[in-house]
Amino acid sequence: MTTTITNDGNAYSAILKGRIDTTTADQFQKDVAPLLAAKGAQVEIDCSGLEYTSSQGLRIFLMLQKTISAGGGSLVLKGMRSAVREVFDITGFSSIIKII
Amino acid sequence: MDLRFDPIHGKTAEIIDAMMASPDMPEDDSLRFKLNLCIEEAVGNVVNYAYEGGMGYIDVHTDLEDGVLTIRLTDSGKPFNPLEKDDPDITLSAEDREIGGLGIFLCKQMMDSLDYRYEQGRNIFTMKLKVN
Numbered sequence: 001m002t003t004t005i006t007n008d009g010n011a012y013s014a015i016l017k018g019r020i021d022t023t024t025a026d027q028f029q030k031d032v033a034p035l036l037a038a039k040g041a042q043v044e045i046d047c048s049g050l051e052y053t054s055s056q057g058l059r060i061f062l063m064l065q066k067t068i069s070a071g072g073g074s075l076v077l078k079g080m081r082s083a084v085r086e087v088f089d090i091t092g093f094s095s096i097i098k099i100i
Numbered sequence: 101m102d103l104r105f106d107p108i109h110g111k112t113a114e115i116i117d118a119m120m121a122s123p124d125m126p127e128d129d130s131l132r133f134k135l136n137l138c139i140e141e142a143v144g145n146v147v148n149y150a151y152e153g154g155m156g157y158i159d160v161h162t163d164l165e166d167g168v169l170t171i172r173l174t175d176s177g178k179p180f181n182p183l184e185k186d187d188p189d190i191t192l193s194a195e196d197r198e199i200g201g202l203g204i205f206l207c208k209q210m211m212d213s214l215d216y217r218y219e220q221g222r223n224i225f226t227m228k229l230k231v232n
Contacts, residue, residue, distance in 0.1 A: 021113075021115055021116075021136075021140060021142060022112045022116070022140060033146060050104045052133060052136065052137075053101075054137055054140045054141070054203070055137070055140075055141060055202040055203030055206060056203075057203050059199050059200070059202065062194065062199060063199065065194045066194055066195060066197075069194060070195075082130075083129065083130055083133040083134075087137070087206060090205075090206060090209045090210070091188075091190055091202055091205065092190030092191060092192075092197075092207065095191075096192075096193060096194040096197065097194065
């Protein structure tokens with residue numbers, strides 16, 4: 001699982017590649033730390049390379065949404081694959097996280 | 101397919117991989133995704149919570165009959181019913197959503213049936229899914 005983060009001022013862009021599961025979730029949580037630390041960040045995460053997420057991954061996405069919006073920023077997930085999107089739909093996450 | 105892992109400490113990924121490689125598993129990607137997610141949840145619970153230090157066994161069983169895949173996990177650890185947790189309230193806002201409880205909720209939505217029983221000192225967790 002790789003997470004590549006770039007930013008232009010407060011505009012953050014992250015690209016995910018691989019799977020978030022038992023073996024990679026801890027590392028993913030560490031890798032997104034810059035997105036949690038930046039106040040008022042406008043964050044866009046490209047999920048087109050995200051092949052799979054377990055419930056651990058969902059927890060991290062929820063934490064991203066809570067922290068980024070509490071800091072006055074915004075989060076958008078884009079390019080999600082349909083199997084991953086279904087998991088966000090079933091858990092109601094599609095209603096609380098912006099997905100395009 | 102029937103396999104036993106003993107002890108189970110640190111073996112969550114290995115157990116999941118072995119189950120996903122079972123000849124009973126479907127080839128359809130969407131079904132495999134759902135199964136992977138539920139197996140990961142169920143196996144993770146046993147590896148993390150059933151035994152002190154993960155020192156105990158898990159038996160995993162898969163079979164395919166009349167288009168229905170059955171997966172059964174058995175362990176002799178602490179009695180633990182993953183189904184008795186309340187479902188998360190999925191209508192809450194992001195600020196109010198609880199971080200936990202999602203895994204088993206997903207299994208309930210994605211599998212056709214889930215069954216838990218505690219018999220003769222064993223936790224027995226069974227999932228069924230129509231695969232064709």
